[in-house]
Amino acid sequence: MRSTNGNGRCDLHTHTSASDGMNSPAENVLLAKQKGLSGIAITDHDTVAGITEALEMGREAGMIVVPGIEISTNAGGKDIHVLGYGLNHEDSLLLERLTQLRATREKRNEMILDKLRELNIPISLQEVKEGLNRPLSPDESIGRPHIADAMVRKGYVTDLRDAFDRYLGEGRPAYASLPRIAPEVAMNWIRDAGGAPVLAHPGLYGDDHLVRDIVEKGKPAGIEVYHSDHGPADEERYMEMVNQYGLIATGGSDYHGIRQGVVFHGDVGSRSVPVETIERLMETTRS
Template structure:
């Protein structure tokens, strides 16, 4: 069964390897007809991606991925069909991106204290856009301290490691409301990576009340059983089952671009929900104060 849809990808506007244009060219090369760009905390690549998609005759969906914290773990929230140029929305994203920069700087400081000498300037050069841990990992690889990006996470910058730094703590409900404030469609990303499906079931009523519209059901390495369980949850809460590869580039995630089948029905449902949402005035969102890390 050939796949034409990938609704979860990243570019150099956050922590992907390829520029938005290069990403769209690769999407064309693998036969994709629909692609969403969902960079972390940034919409800076969307204009370039939309232009490239138009030239390549690819149906482009503007998106984003917001990282949030809950109970010591992480929940990622995707947003689709954003009215991303809203000034209030962009102002909040800037706060989140600035927090990522400070986090990156602190990681480099901790690495240097451990005798692992990479420079912040080099990390910024590698990143080009918003800074993330993969950029620090790539600097470690480049400097010869590790032999692979996964080793950098396991040895230095993963949770519990010497240079791990927590980030600005946004709750999943906050992320859902933030996306809704730009008339976007909030979707929980890769839910199997959460503490468990039963815990997800406990969270879903509150998230749906906050404005959640979808659940990433078709994702990268999910098994058929996991996919079926998530589809049942999506049906139970009347959520749109979406999917994608979480493609950042070779060697970062195991699933290649377009390598996970996503039914075109997901695109149709998202488009219908987006059209309905645009007929309403979006809610106002106020960013909560950052949590001081101990």
């Protein structure tokens, strides 16, 4: 996979307005080009709704665009995210499965809003959707950042980070979790759709024994070693794990756009990997 543009590197973890990002898919592609990258992956939560637009802009801009996804799963009582790369975003079985996942996400949103009301923070789902300033299509998803935006607009918190630190983050009073598929199931779904599964940001789970168990059960193609919330020690530790299991080290910013003047999690290109990483991932889908 080659591009005549850019620095030979690719940000393999970005979100768009198809899930909880601020930019359109096309805007993410153009931003990656402005940053000097050769490519970008679109990895929205539980949806592939933004991929077609991104691919079209990639062709116009001479950028590599990797069709991707970030699937929400659960293991060991923790929310675990699984990235998928190079999948067929028009696969009918995948689309059916993702519809079921988004139904779970909607129930979780209702639980979060119920908990916020109990905390004297009355916010309706309609108010959350109004913050999008556009109609929500059936294959897009609402997430916690959208709820956080509504909390900021109504003056209950100062910014997105404040909302997560005080209310919406794991272990906080408005956090909610529902039974979800296991990581190895998501990895199989990605493989069924012709893609390569990767365990996302393992440093956020705070349990490397669990990470190893997921890797051994699911046998992903790679681990996201380079992430905006990983420090040097995390990168060194997970690179050792990659080498131990014979996997591929991937990386990306986990860019969600700019909210209240703050980039969340990191800016496009702040974490990247060589374009050859994409080729290595795609090789695993042909074996």
